[in-house]
Amino acid sequence: MGAAKFYQLKESPLDVALPKLVVMARAQGLRVLIRTADPDLAARLDAVLWKGPDASFLPHGIAGGPHDDAQPVLIGDVPVKGFDYVICVGGADLTAAEVTALARSCIMFDGWDEAALAHARSQWKALTDAGCTAQYHAQEDGRWVLKAQKN
Template sequence: MGAAYFYHLTESPLEAALLTLLPRALGQGWRVEVRGRDEGMMERLDRALWTGPEESFLPHGLAGGPHDALQPVLLTSGGAAANRPACVMAVDGADVTAEEGAALERVCVLFDGIEPAAVERARHQWRELTGGGLEGQYWAQEAGKWTRKA
């Protein structure tokens, strides 16, 4: 049975949070899908991950390329990821079902804690995923670190 971790972003942008969380997931030996709702946003994340500091380089690709199945991290805007992920990181309110999450090692929901609609969407996802049997954890940013709150 999978677990759903919710990450409440209040101190850093999404790109910085991914630079922290993705290496942890890859360190577990997992392939990761970063799932958004908007192709333009995924393209911006792709550029940000390519232009980050050299020491924080993350091997990844934008869905639709010839090597999607080989990507350790695949950025998608929905649909089944070709890289067979063990972890889905949902951003920008992207959907992940409890049934899908049960087949994964982990679902991570990253949401903008400053935006009321994003917080409400995350609450809805919490109810749906934990109500569907996934273990839920809630993490918030405090003084530059992730702190488990629930």
């Protein structure tokens, strides 16, 4: 069974932290779904990934295109089948069944936004109540630090 990792963004914004996670996942050969139901956020992340970290391009697409199945990274609100790693952003949900089906899963949320914090807490409770392992990571001095874990 996989673990749901919760990443609380307090030092760097999503636009900076997300591409770094995607680069690491792709270096390991993982196919990544960036899940969001917000079309504006999807468009913004599309632009961010076009530039990638250090001005490099990260091959990707937005869900609904003709080549979704071939995309190494897909942005949208689609089922997890065929993906190795799902990164939920913008309040997108993750189910216990998805956590167990994936090699990796995470929920990234803005640590300064009360609504995002409340949503992350409800996701934590739902997933751990369903028997999933959950890990909470916070940014400290530019790195991720494990702050809590529940099995």
